[in-house]
Amino acid sequence: MATIPAVGMVETRGLVALFEATDAMLKAASVEMLGWRRVGKGLVTTFVSGDVAAVKSAVTAAESAAAKVGEVVGVHIIPRPHDELTMLYPTRGAGKRSQK
Amino acid sequence: MLRHAIGFIETVGTNPSIQAADAMCKAAGVSLVDVIEIGSGYVTMIIEGDVGSVKAAVDAGAEAANETGELVSAHVIAQPHEDLMSSMLGA
Numbered sequence: 001m002a003t004i005p006a007v008g009m010v011e012t013r014g015l016v017a018l019f020e021a022t023d024a025m026l027k028a029a030s031v032e033m034l035g036w037r038r039v040g041k042g043l044v045t046t047f048v049s050g051d052v053a054a055v056k057s058a059v060t061a062a063e064s065a066a067a068k069v070g071e072v073v074g075v076h077i078i079p080r081p082h083d084e085l086t087m088l089y090p091t092r093g094a095g096k097r098s099q100k
Numbered sequence: 101m102l103r104h105a106i107g108f109i110e111t112v113g114t115n116p117s118i119q120a121a122d123a124m125c126k127a128a129g130v131s132l133v134d135v136i137e138i139g140s141g142y143v144t145m146i147i148e149g150d151v152g153s154v155k156a157a158v159d160a161g162a163e164a165a166n167e168t169g170e171l172v173s174a175h176v177i178a179q180p181h182e183d184l185m186s187s188m189l190g191a
Contacts, residue, residue, distance in 0.1 A: 014110055014138075014142060014144070014172055014173060015108070015110060015136055015138050015142070015144040016108040016110045016144060016172070016173045016175045017173070018188075019106070019108060019146075019175075019177065019184065019188060020175065020177065022184060022187065022188060023177055023180055023181050023184050026181035026183055026184060026187070027181050033183065033187035033188075035187070036188060038138045038139060039139075040138075040139035040140070041139050041140050042138055042139050042140035042141075042142040043138075043139070044138050069173060069175050070172075070173055
């Protein structure tokens with residue numbers, strides 16, 4: 001049974017903090033960035049996946065990095081996400097340029 | 101290859117964002133990459149260029165935004181991870 005990769009999420013208010021969080025995550029551990037979502041009210045969430053240890057260290061690094069730049073609303077890790085969750089993961093990129 | 105630095109100005113409202121964008125684009129050596137709205141009036145502008153120009157542009161943009169409205173944050177990532185822009189903006 002293929003091991004389903006863990007999923008880590010960091011939610012911030014403001015996109016600058018999210019960029020900082022994502023940058024810290026990509027540098028902290030070998031995690032794959034699934035994309036980010038915006039849900040209004042200035043809340044944006046970034047999703048990463050990889051093995052549990054990598055996701056854990058990436059998310060903790062992201063939380064401290066983003067807190068210096070903006071407001072971290074929430075951080076969460078799902079070690080073994082259900083496979084139907086994949087429909088919740090965002091497509092890559094949600095900026096204007098990608099919508100052109 | 102000198103990796104580009106990335107600069108951000110995040111404002112509430114369009115007016116300060118345009119003022120800041122104008123100030124930033126006038127600084128040499130930077131280009132406006134994307135403008136993203138995420139609700140609650142937050143407008144985030146992303147610029148790219150060499151570190152010195154990006155820092156100068158972000159400072160100028162922050163000042164312009166502050167004078168004309170609410171500046172949420174002004175930030176520079178000097179050494180971004182190489183996948184950051186592609187994974188965030190789908191470039």
